[in-house]
Amino acid sequence: MAEVLIAAVLLGFVIMSSLTALSQSYGFVRHARMVTLASQILQSVMEDLRLRNYSELKNNAAQTQPVDMTSVLTTERFASNFTSGFAISARYTTLVASGPSQPGKLTVELTVTWTENGSPFSRKTVTYFGEQGMSDYIYVGWAP
Known part of the structure; x- marks a missing residue:
């Protein structure tokens, strides 16, 4: 009888530790999925910005920074x-102002932020x- 009790307790420990490990692995997989999704969103938004002409980007740079782009989702x-x-923001910085003899130059920093289990995370490019x-010269004036 004692052997059965010891075997049952050991089996219980094995099953509980397996469930704990499985639960942790689900958390790691979810975080990896969220990081991948955030990176895909950043890439998509950045490619969309690259297809816009400079005057649109300059108008965005004139707005209050950072510019909220969450509607892009x-x-x-x-x-x-x-x-x-998820929240997406863009910070435009004018490096060189446009002039008659000098073309302008901007830098754009895109940031995606989200919260998982109470912890904030972000990715930026x-x-x-x-x-x-x-x-x-390459401009998309339509939306798919």
């Missing part, structure tokens, strides 16, 4: 239960835009 078809807590660069 719905226009870029990223709206889901996973992205409901930075790029440069130049006036009379590719963005003035």
